[in-house]
Amino acid sequence: MQTNGARVTQDTQSDTLRWILKAGWKGLCPRCGKGRMFRSWLKVADRCEVCGLDYRFAAPDDGPAFFSLCIVAFPLTFFIVWFQVVFDPVWWVHLFTSLPIMLVGCLLPLRPIKGWLVASQYVNRAQEAGTDKIWDQLHGRESTKSSSNFDD
Numbered sequence: 001m002q003t004n005g006a007r008v009t010q011d012t013q014s015d016t017l018r019w020i021l022k023a024g025w026k027g028l029c030p031r032c033g034k035g036r037m038f039r040s041w042l043k044v045a046d047r048c049e050v051c052g053l054d055y056r057f058a059a060p061d062d063g064p065a066f067f068s069l070c071i072v073a074f075p076l077t078f079f080i081v082w083f084q085v086v087f088d089p090v091w092w093v094h095l096f097t098s099l100p101i102m103l104v105g106c107l108l109p110l111r112p113i114k115g116w117l118v119a120s121q122y123v124n125r126a127q128e129a130g131t132d133k134i135w136d137q138l139h140g141r142e143s144t145k146s147s148s149n150f151d152d
């Protein structure tokens with residue numbers, strides 16, 4: 001994937017989005033795509049062990065919980081209410097259906113969502129800063145070393 005700076009509009013934007021989605025989903029460093037973004041389940045690493053990216057810029061705060069609620073919890077609540085209305089189960093059935101579904105449904109997306117937020121923070125910061133340096137680094141890596149990381 002060669003980016004020569006000429007086509008900087010749409011292609012770059014969709015590439016960037018793909019990059020954010022991929023780095024976030026896999027929990028990879030948004031700069032080099034090799035190091036790990038997390039040092040534990042939801043703890044963002046201090047810095048990338050491969051390229052040394054300092055993760056102090058990353059402050060997704062309650063973002064992941066909020067998105068997780070919006071994307072998962074509300075539809076699930078709807079499902080659980082529907083389940084109750086249609087099947088009218090005894091209360092303890094919910095202990096073995098609704099409750100675990102709700103827990104897993106809210107916890108599982110937390111990490112990819114956090115990864116996406118951190119990756120997009122990195123990329124947006126690079127854009128806002130107006131410094132083409134970080135931006136070039138992102139695309140420099142993209143076009144040279146790790147093109148295979150982008151296109152599988």
Ligand SMILES: [Zn+2]
Pocket residue numbers: 029030031032033034035048049050051052053
């Ligand atoms: Zn890195």
